[in-house]
Amino acid sequence: MRVLLVEDDDGVASALAELLTQHGASxxxxxxxxxxxxxxxxxxxxxxxxxxxxxxxxxxxxTLRRASAVPVIIMTARDSDGSVVLGLRAGADDYLVKPVRKAVLLARIDAVMRRLRRSAGEVGATTATTGPVTAGPVTVERERREVLLDGTPQPLTRTEFQILSTLAGRQGEAVSREELMLQVWGTAVVGRSRSLDFFIGQLRAKLVGLPLHTVRGFGFRLDS
Known part of the structure; x- marks a missing residue:
């Protein structure tokens, strides 16, 4: 398991990193x-x-929640009921108030990851293998990494294909800008936003008739 530890107290960070490493985490x-x-x-x-x-x-x-469903456990000194509510409403899977005992932290991590595995199992049991996706005159062959416009293969760049493939995998759903940036560039930082707009424009120009819509204030949606 790979854990991203976001902590600015050197002493706390060092102790947590040691604890997690001892229990097999990277x-x-x-x-x-x-x-x-x-x-x-x-x-x-x-x-x-x-x-x-x-x-x-x-x-x-x-910001993270707009890009990813990765489990998040908040660990903070903010212990008011209002802070807990804000944290959970913002998308945290759990909220722990410092100081946290080692055994409690490990137990909470296990509980969160157990829920994730259970949920993934349920989804995996009901989701079929993804085949070609048709969007207007465009067909996206995700496994073959091929895009056809009216049956003719189109030369997309790697970045263009990644964006289109991500949208095709969620056809009919609004996908946030942050999630697209995370999938393509590995970051959800808004500095990539202009680059995303450029490549979206390239896709629309190359794949005329592609039903790729802007969801104002959120991201993009690829319809059928």
């Missing part, structure tokens, strides 16, 4: 919220402090 440590958004891809769990030096942890969580 730890990615960062002290800043912006760095966390750059390094979240590929992580199985996020342990998130709220008092970060560059941005509030709740803002990190909200």
């Amino acid at each position: 730890v990615v440590l960062t002290t800043r919220g912006t760095d966390a958004l750059h390094r979240m891809k590929g992580c199985d769990l996020v342990l998130l402090d709220l008092g970060l030096p560059d941005m509030d942890g709740l803002d990190v969580l909200r």
